[in-house]
Amino acid sequence: MLHNLAQLVRYRGLIQSLVARELKARYRGSVLGFFWSFINPLMLLLIYSFVFSVVLPGTHPKEIEPYALFMFCGILPWTWFSSSLLESSNVLISGGNLIKKVLFPAEVLPIVTVLANMVHFLFGLPILAIFLLYYRAPLQWSELAWFPVVVAVQLVLSVGLALVFSALTVHFRDVKDLLANLMTFWFFATPIIYPMGMAGGLGKRLLDLNPFTHLAVSYQEILFYPGPFGHWKWLVALGGVSVLVFLAGYFVFDRLRDSFAEEV
Amino acid sequence: MTVTATPAAIEVSHVTKIYRRYTARRQFATLKSALLSGTMLRDLNPDETFPALSDVSFSVPAGATYGVIGRNGSGKSTALKVVAGITKPTAGTVRVHGRISALIELGAGFHPEISGRENVFINGIMLGLSKREVARRFDEIVEFAELRDFIDAPVKTYSSGMYMRLGFAVAIHVDPDVLLIDEVLAVGDEGFTHKCLDKFADFRRRGKTILLVTHSLNLVERFCDEALWLDGGRAKLSGDPRRVVGAYITAVERGEAQSLATENARAREAADAASTAAPVPDAPSPASGAGSPAPDDGFRASAGRWGSREIEIAEVRLIGEDGAPSHLFHTGERVTVDLAVRATVPVDDFAFGIALFNADGICCFGTNTALEQFVSDRFDGSGRVSFVIESLDLTEGTYKLDVAVHRRDGYPYDYHRLLYTFRVRSRTKDVGIYRPRHRWDFSPEIRIRPATG
Numbered sequence: 001m002l003h004n005l006a007q008l009v010r011y012r013g014l015i016q017s018l019v020a021r022e023l024k025a026r027y028r029g030s031v032l033g034f035f036w037s038f039i040n041p042l043m044l045l046l047i048y049s050f051v052f053s054v055v056l057p058g059t060h061p062k063e064i065e066p067y068a069l070f071m072f073c074g075i076l077p078w079t080w081f082s083s084s085l086l087e088s089s090n091v092l093i094s095g096g097n098l099i100k101k102v103l104f105p106a107e108v109l110p111i112v113t114v115l116a117n118m119v120h121f122l123f124g125l126p127i128l129a130i131f132l133l134y135y136r137a138p139l140q141w142s143e144l145a146w147f148p149v150v151v152a153v154q155l156v157l158s159v160g161l162a163l164v165f166s167a168l169t170v171h172f173r174d175v176k177d178l179l180a181n182l183m184t185f186w187f188f189a190t191p192i193i194y195p196m197g198m199a200g201g202l203g204k205r206l207l208d209l210n211p212f213t214h215l216a217v218s219y220q221e222i223l224f225y226p227g228p229f230g231h232w233k234w235l236v237a238l239g240g241v242s243v244l245v246f247l248a249g250y251f252v253f254d255r256l257r258d259s260f261a262e263e264v
Numbered sequence: 265m266t267v268t269a270t271p272a273a274i275e276v277s278h279v280t281k282i283y284r285r286y287t288a289r290r291q292f293a294t295l296k297s298a299l300l301s302g303t304m305l306r307d308l309n310p311d312e313t314f315p316a317l318s319d320v321s322f323s324v325p326a327g328a329t330y331g332v333i334g335r336n337g338s339g340k341s342t343a344l345k346v347v348a349g350i351t352k353p354t355a356g357t358v359r360v361h362g363r364i365s366a367l368i369e370l371g372a373g374f375h376p377e378i379s380g381r382e383n384v385f386i387n388g389i390m391l392g393l394s395k396r397e398v399a400r401r402f403d404e405i406v407e408f409a410e411l412r413d414f415i416d417a418p419v420k421t422y423s424s425g426m427y428m429r430l431g432f433a434v435a436i437h438v439d440p441d442v443l444l445i446d447e448v449l450a451v452g453d454e455g456f457t458h459k460c461l462d463k464f465a466d467f468r469r470r471g472k473t474i475l476l477v478t479h480s481l482n483l484v485e486r487f488c489d490e491a492l493w494l495d496g497g498r499a500k501l502s503g504d505p506r507r508v509v510g511a512y513i514t515a516v517e518r519g520e521a522q523s524l525a526t527e528n529a530r531a532r533e534a535a536d537a538a539s540t541a542a543p544v545p546d547a548p549s550p551a552s553g554a555g556s557p558a559p560d561d562g563f564r565a566s567a568g569r570w571g572s573r574e575i576e577i578a579e580v581r582l583i584g585e586d587g588a589p590s591h592l593f594h595t596g597e598r599v600t601v602d603l604a605v606r607a608t609v610p611v612d613d614f615a616f617g618i619a620l621f622n623a624d625g626i627c628c629f630g631t632n633t634a635l636e637q638f639v640s641d642r643f644d645g646s647g648r649v650s651f652v653i654e655s656l657d658l659t660e661g662t663y664k665l666d667v668a669v670h671r672r673d674g675y676p677y678d679y680h681r682l683l684y685t686f687r688v689r690s691r692t693k694d695v696g697i698y699r700p701r702h703r704w705d706f707s708p709e710i711r712i713r714p715a716t717g
Contacts, residue, residue, distance in 0.1 A: 014389050021386055025377040028418070101372035102390060103349050103364070261351045262283060 001254045004107075011108055015115065018108065022116040037123035041079070045072050045127070048193075064195050064224075066135050072128060073223045074192035074216045077150075080121035081158055081212060082183045088113040088162035089169045089176045096264035106260050107253055110162040118155060128223070138226035146229050150218045153239045157211060160246035163253040170256065170263045190216050214238045271361070273326040273442050273473035274347055279356035281317040281342050281497075316342040318497045319356070324490070326361070326441075327471040329464075331488035331505060333481060333512055339497040340477045344368065344446050347475060362441025362473070365391055369446075371431025376420035380411060383419050384434055391438045401437045408459070409433035429456060436463055442473045481509045517592050517689065524591035524685050531683045535569035567664075567683055571676040574611050575643065575669045579604035582665075582686055595660070595690040595699055599653045603667060606646040614640045614677065616649050619666040620658075621682065628658065628697050634672045659699045660690040 027033045049068035052060065064070040088110040098104045132139060169175040190212045191199070199207050207213045214234045221231050317339045324330040332340050345351045346358055348366040373390045374383045384405055388398035406415050409429040419427065436443075464487065467474060478484060484491050484505050491505035493512045500515075501508050583600040584590045593599050601618060617632030633640070665684040670676045690699070706712055 013395060017386050017389050017395070021375055021378060021382065024382070025375050028377045097369070097372045098390070100350065101366075101369035103366060104373075104390060258352045261345070 001251055004105075004254055005250060007105065008107065008111075011105055014105075015108055015112055018112040019115045019119065022112060023119060026116075034123075037120050038127055040120075041072075041076055041124035042127050044075060044079075045131070048072075048075070052193075061195065061198065063197065069131055069135050069137065070195070070220065070224050071193055072131060073219045074190070076121060076124045076128060077154060077215060077219055078187065078190065078192055078212070079124075080117045081154065081215075082187070083120075084114040084117045084158045084162055085165055086176075086179060086183060087117070089165040089179050092166050092170050092260060093173075093264050099260050099264055106257060107163060107250070110166040110253075111159055114155065114158045114162050118151075132223060137224060139223070140228075143222045143229045146218070146222050146232065146235070149239075150215060150222065150235060153235060153242050154215050156246050157215075157238070157242035160242065160249035163246075163249035167253045167256045167260075170260055186210070186212065191220075192216050195220075211238055211241065271326055272323040272359075273328075273361050274322075274324040274330075274475060275357075275359040276323065276343070276347065277321045277357050279317055279320050279343075279346055279353040279358060280315065281339075281346055281351065282354040283314045283316050285312050285314050315497050317346070317353070317494075320494070320497070320499045321356075322492050322499065322502055324473055324475060326473055327468075328489045329468055329474040329476065329487055331484035331491040332475070332477045332494060333479070333484055333491060333509065334494035334500075335516070338494040340494055341368075341446055342497075343494065344444050344475065344477050348444050360442055363392060363438075364442045364444065365435055365438040365440035366444040367432065367435045367446060368444070369431075370428045370435065371419075374419050374427065374431065377418055379417060380406075380415040380419055380422070380430055384415075384430065387431070387434045388438065391435060393438055405430075405433045405437050408437070408463075410456070425453075432460065436460075440472070442475070443467060444475045444477075446477045447479065481513065485509050520687060521590055521592040524687060528591065528684050531567055531685075532569075532680075535567060535680070535683055538568065568681045569679065569683065570681075571668075571670070571678040573678055574609055575605055575607045575614055575677040577603050577667055577669060577678045577680060578606050578646070580665075580667055580680065580684055582684065591686045593656055593686060593688055595656060595658060595688055595692075596701070597656050599656045601651040601653070601665065601667065603649040603651075603669075604646065605643075605649055605669060607643045610642060610644040611677075612640060612642050613671050614643060614669055615672050616651075617666070617668040617670065618651050621664045621666070622658075622697055623662045623664075626697065628663070630666070632668075632670075640672070655701065656688060657699045657701060658688045659694055659696055660688055661697075662687050 023034075027036055030036065032039065045068055048071050052067050052071070060067050091109045091113050092099065092106060095106075095109045098109075099106050165175060165179060189207070189210055191207060196204070196207065196213070196217050214231065215238070218229075218231050218235050221227075221229050320339070320343060322330075332343060334340050342351070344366070345368070346353050347360060348364060348368065349358075349360075350366070350368075371383075371387070373387050375386070381402075384402060385395065385398050388401075388405075389395060393401075406412055409426075409432070411426060411430055414422065414426065419430075422430070464474065468487075476484070476488065488505045490503060491508040492502040493500045493508050495515075501511050581589045581602040581604075582591060582593075583602055584593055585598050603616070605616075615632045615634035615638070617630070617634075619630035620628040622628055663686055664682045665686065666679075666681050667684070668676060668679040670679065692699075
């Protein structure tokens, strides 16, 4: 397993060009092309602003005004996370031709999926930045320095989970549909459209078990809430957990690797 | 060909590959054993598995061209995939020295939405080149694929021939030390195929190793230094390609003859079941004795048996030069049609007839004893009739046989229509039906010679 893991470094050129291909192919043939990477999060933001500020005003506490900005801080990374997992659950099957006919390191496929979605996430950041400036969010450099750390933790966690789900889907196509439902549940079990502060007692303890809670809260504290970044202990702990998830995910993937060429 | 001194480029020793038969029921067991023990087969019964390769060993010396032949499903492609490392052997070891490139499915990694240019780069990187290496070979690749005008169009707009050509061009320009080829030579028109063959020849000259899986026996005989014949997942024979191909052809022919024999037996049974003892008055005769030549009215392609059965044809055998019954003969062979006949009552008016048809239903030859001026006196009890064809001067193909015994005026006693099938093989792929014995003569100023080998 460690040997294979080391091999992964050799494939960085391949991963890089596959990510580029993924991004190019996605918008090939559309008029707006790459702009969709900006437009999609922008539209999402407008829809949520409309619903929660115009249709349902006053459904959220005062502390998270402007609400649209609060949500955006959570939805943008969530979109990266959930589309990574959903897409990667199918990626070995749709890339079956490669696995069966070419000597090809299969783990590259889920990794490419996560990275391509990360690029979309990064493209959404300028929109977020514009809104942060517009609403005069209380940004501090000392807090912003944590931002890459949060992104890194999320990347490791996503890759770990993507490896597991992609490998399991090869054996059970059910995983794909299970996952789609799980992600809806997971979204509402994460403080994205509501603040962590609203949960109390048991609810808070349950939310604390959800790894994405700590990512979402970290993003919110860094970008939205004023004051120092107090969640860093949780984030560091999650970082450790994410590495373990990654290793476990890679182990499962490696064990099932030989079956891919036969099962996809 | 002495190749013993060179080190082996591919070493396959005692490789067994067992596949799981597809059953949804055992899905979880497979997953569990794969996770816990790293093998997918532990918890499966033998009847849920299928051996694609059983204890196969061979080694390919560096610089040799090695051909693998065998029927469909004999494990050729599995062997190639095991050597390529795409699937792991269940038991045994595979060692390959040097960079390997497998032409298993051309353009397998192409993305339809992006241009040929971008696909060349990504495919090249997938096959193990660096970006710079692809860039250096790019022009050569495009030139080879003959796609200069279309290289910037998305691959989805390519015809299948263009797609294959580009895939082939990329794969061949990876410049591997070991090249694995699975039946991909038929990718283009005549010209492109020649280019591919030239490229292979070039590969061989530069001392590269080639492992070729193919049905083209001709190619194996011409190109390979050694050949391996796989049969049912086992190595049946290996060594000199001519010898291996020869043995393989013989076995295939024997198998064909066998299936013809069962086919004939089945046709005969069906005809017996449907036949009526009652005479069919207007049934045509192979060559009716009323002085008319072989009838041209039909030879309708419907097999059957009819007749009043005063005389019965009990058995029909086709015997080749070696004296053994067969269903497969070679052009020019002496063939005997041997009939076992039995008269249920004494008969004094009878004639034996025979006719040959090709697969299109055209009568190649038909005759009977009455036409050939035999006069019947008497037949009672049982006997044998042999029709000896001194030289079977027919071109390659499948032929059917009519045999009959009838009254000299054509009234059938026992008529077997198209119930016997045999195949004729020829080393020469000439056309038509009849292949007269012949030779070519040339005056000395015409410089022409038979191909050697």
